[in-house]
Amino acid sequence: MPITPANGQTAGDAAVTAPGGAAEPIMLELVDEDGRTIGTAEKLAAHQPPGQLHRAFSVFLFDEKGRLLLQRRALGKYHSPGVWSNTCCGHPYPGEAPFVAAARRTTEELGLAPALLAEAGTVRYNHPDPDSGLVEQEYNHLFVGLVRTEPAPDPEEVGEIAFVTPQELAERHAAAPFSSWFMTVLDAARPAVRELTGQSAGW
Helix, strand or coil: CCCCCCCCCCCCCCEEECCCCCEEECEEEEECCCCCEEEEEEHHHHCCCCCCCEEEEEEEEECCCCCEEEEEECCCCCCCCCCEECCEEECCCCCCCHHHHHHHHHHHHHCCCCCEEEEEEEEEEEEECCCCCCEEEEEEEEEEEECCCCCCCCCCCEEEEEEECHHHHHHHHHHCCECCCHHHHHHHHHHHHHHHHCHHHCC
8 A cells, every 4th residue: 555645744634735735635544453454534534433443653752761751732733732642643644654653753743763662562442532522543553762862842743841750740640631542552551661661760
């Protein structure tokens, strides 16, 4: 299956503008319960209730102190604007490897290339978002890694960033809104996170 060209696509957009000025829909890769590709669907349509199961990815990057890099999603996002979430998440282009998509979007959103990026399994979930009315039906590929350079977030994608310890995350999670999928993907990634950061980091 060919890779859809980027054409300036961002995760916050429902469509991109082609060179001729016409809007091109963003397409997602639909999958079955085993993660096998079965087709494509337009991005916003795939998130309309009850949702269509599609491929996604989530990235968790940590600094040398074992702190997790969080981002607060920009207010212009069509889905879950202004909430805190993991380092980076999104959808591969149809035909794009999840690892490639994860590295690409980390660079596009946060202006950094991970010093290390490793696969951390997959998780399948169904999370309605009560605020937007959209539904996350995702087969999510998880990645963990290290960051050794200062992030330079794109303000159209990221409103704010923070490096947090497990305790600081618990306090922030109790006080501020987070994405509906955050705890699901974090819990699924924890074995790989602990292997990456070591026991002393507390994850």
